[in-house]
Amino acid sequence: MIPILKAVDLQTEDFRSRRDAGAGNVTATVTEIIRDVRENGDAALFAYTKRFDGAALTELTVSPEETAAAIEAQDGEWMAILHGAAARIRRFHERQRRQGFRLEDPESGTVIGQRVTPLERVGLYVPGGTAAYPSTVLMDAIPAKLAGVKELAIATPPGPDGKISPAILAAAHVAGVDRIYKMGGAQAVAALAYGTESVTRVDKIVGPGNAYVAEAKRQVFGIVDIDMIAGPSEILIVADGKSDPRHAAADLLSQAEHDRNACAILITDDPVFAAAVQRETERQLESLPRAEIARTSIDAQGKIIVANSLTEAVALANEIAPEHLELMTDEPFALFDGAVLQPPVRGRLCEENAVYLLYPRGAAAGRRKHCALCAGRRAGGARAQRADPHGGRTMSRFLHPSLRALTPYVPGEQPKTAGLIKLNTNEAPFSPPPAVREAVTSAAGRLRLYPDPESTALREAL
Numbered sequence: 001m002i003p004i005l006k007a008v009d010l011q012t013e014d015f016r017s018r019r020d021a022g023a024g025n026v027t028a029t030v031t032e033i034i035r036d037v038r039e040n041g042d043a044a045l046f047a048y049t050k051r052f053d054g055a056a057l058t059e060l061t062v063s064p065e066e067t068a069a070a071i072e073a074q075d076g077e078w079m080a081i082l083h084g085a086a087a088r089i090r091r092f093h094e095r096q097r098r099q100g101f102r103l104e105d106p107e108s109g110t111v112i113g114q115r116v117t118p119l120e121r122v123g124l125y126v127p128g129g130t131a132a133y134p135s136t137v138l139m140d141a142i143p144a145k146l147a148g149v150k151e152l153a154i155a156t157p158p159g160p161d162g163k164i165s166p167a168i169l170a171a172a173h174v175a176g177v178d179r180i181y182k183m184g185g186a187q188a189v190a191a192l193a194y195g196t197e198s199v200t201r202v203d204k205i206v207g208p209g210n211a212y213v214a215e216a217k218r219q220v221f222g223i224v225d226i227d228m229i230a231g232p233s234e235i236l237i238v239a240d241g242k243s244d245p246r247h248a249a250a251d252l253l254s255q256a257e258h259d260r261n262a263c264a265i266l267i268t269d270d271p272v273f274a275a276a277v278q279r280e281t282e283r284q285l286e287s288l289p290r291a292e293i294a295r296t297s298i299d300a301q302g303k304i305i306v307a308n309s310l311t312e313a314v315a316l317a318n319e320i321a322p323e324h325l326e327l328m329t330d331e332p333f334a335l336f337d338g339a340v341l342q343p344p345v346r347g348r349l350c351e352e353n354a355v356y357l358l359y360p361r362g363a364a365a366g367r368r369k370h371c372a373l374c375a376g377r378r379a380g381g382a383r384a385q386r387a388d389p390h391g392g393r394t395m396s397r398f399l400h401p402s403l404r405a406l407t408p409y410v411p412g413e414q415p416k417t418a419g420l421i422k423l424n425t426n427e428a429p430f431s432p433p434p435a436v437r438e439a440v441t442s443a444a445g446r447l448r449l450y451p452d453p454e455s456t457a458l459r460e461a462l
Contacts, residue, residue: 002252002264002281002302004274030215034190041196048187054160055182060198062164062180070166071173078167082174086138093143095453118148121200123192123224124177125207126168128156128184131257131290134171135361140207141175152177153202155192157184167361185209189216193224208233210259232261236322238313239277241270243328249280251326256297257290263301265320267313274304 036044042060049055071079102113124140127133137154144152154177158164164182172180181199183191189209195201205217206227217226235255239248252264268274281298285291307313310329317325432440440447 002278002298002304004271004278004304004306006306026211026215030186030212030219033186033212034194034216034219037187037190037196038194041191042198045183045187045191045196045199048185049158049183052185053157055158055162057158057162057182060181060183062169062182066164067169067173067180070164070169073166074170079170079174082134082138082171085135086142086174089138089142090146093146094450096143097146098454099456118150119203119225120149121151121153121202122149123202123205124152124154125184125188125192125205125209125213126154126156127209127213127258128158128165128168132165132167133361134165134167136207137168137171137177138175141172141177144206145176151179151200153179153181153192153200155181155183155188157188158182184213186212186216189213189220193220230323232263233258234263234265234323235326236265236267236317236320236324237326237328238310238317239266239268239270239273239328240310240330241268241273242330243273245273245276245280246284248277248328249284251328252277252281252298252302253284253288253294255324256302257288257294258297260293260296261301262297263322264298265303265305265322267305267307267316269307269310269313271306274306278304 033044033048036048045060046057049057098116100114100116102111104111122144124137124144126136126140141152141154154168154172156164156168162182164180169180179200181188181191183199189205191199192202192205202224204225204227205220208230209217214229214231218229220226233255235252237248237251248266252266256262256264266274266277268277281302285295285298288294305313305316307316
């Protein structure tokens with residue numbers, strides 16, 4: 001059972017040691033796999049796929065027909081959720097794009113600067129086989145596409161039937177992935193780094209994976225670039241007593257089921273809520289498809305911490321600095337008044353969310369279907385006409401008290417009589433001149449696009 005700790009007990013807890021958990025002696029095995037792939041190419045990939053995934057393949061690349069069939073089989077609501085999540089991820093990462101800078105010393109005439117250019121090819125590793133992670137596809141592929149990467153390839157292990165999860169194929173289609181390979185593990189990393197008869201070598205490899213994938217990325221670094229050497233999956237939830245224990249338990253298990261060495265932590269200021277989450281975690285474990293993996297993770301690394309206040313909870317979250325940080329509080333933005341959340345933030349809010357969010361799939365998503373519907377409403381479709389799934393609770397409840405005290409604008413009477421010019425709505429007595437209509441018509445194709453958030457062309461002209 002996941003233990004409940006008091007905040008005062010944390011002096012004896014060493015959270016940093018979790019990053020070394022379960023590394024194992026995989027170096028020699030990975031070294032041999034990489035050597036085999038370099039020497040034997042596709043033949044080695046077929047052999048390892050048969051050995052580790054139980055799939056007898058004759059082709060490594062997913063065909064367009066397979067992708068089309070997977071998309072056709074998807075539920076329309078699920079596809080709308082994928083498109084809505086992709087739109088939020090794009091909106092977030094568009095602000096990271098930059099073209100570099102140029103500085104000139106007027107006295108010496110020295111010019112220095114930085115030029116940011118996209119890579120030619122990038123390989124994205126997506127865990128698969130017994131579990132599918134379409135969120136990984138969206139969150140890694142979309143930033144690469146926004147950066148201007150010309151060719152993006154996915155490597156993901158197939159199931160015993162030789163097929164890739166339809167959810168991953170659908171997410172790859174939404175994200176604009178160019179090529180999908182049926183291969184996983186250290187052998188996939190080796191193929192992307194060195195190339196084979198069927199696999200084109202890439203310039204950089206990104207994405208999560210198990211200890212063998214992480215070790216393979218470490219060994220090929222220098223031949224290709226990599227994102228990082230990632231450890232086991234981690235989640236930390238900061239929650240108050242008003243949250244739903246079922247949601248908190250589901251989210252803890254959504255990461256615990258990734259890996260036996262995964263780390264799932266809840267920090268709350270409510271001991272009653274802590275006990276409820278502890279009970280709910282045990283209950284949900286009984287029906288979890290990957291219960292054995294999640295049980296090992298929860299028993300070894302799982303923790304529920306009762307802090308003295310939410311401010312202390314945030315301080316602990318900053319100290320632990322987890323991979324995934326999730327806020328489940330009734331007034332989440334108040335946390336920012338007294339403390340700064342340093343790790344990447346994942347919140348449970350939807351509709352006008354200040355924190356971009358993609359919910360975990362599987363049981364965690366199913367337990368909060370109402371929020372998934374909100375995600376889909378942004379993508380349009382029939383669900384946009386449905387009633388507010390929150391029962392009328394909108395983001396206005398998170399307004400600062402000083403904003404709530406303001407008197408909103410009340411529009412004046414709008415007479416229906418024809419021939420009147422309503423000055424209080426800024427109406428003009430004349431239609432736009434022909435030159436204006438012509439200019440608007442010629443720019444119509446660009447009006448559907450968001451403007452450049454950095455106003456690059458304007459700044460250059462100025």
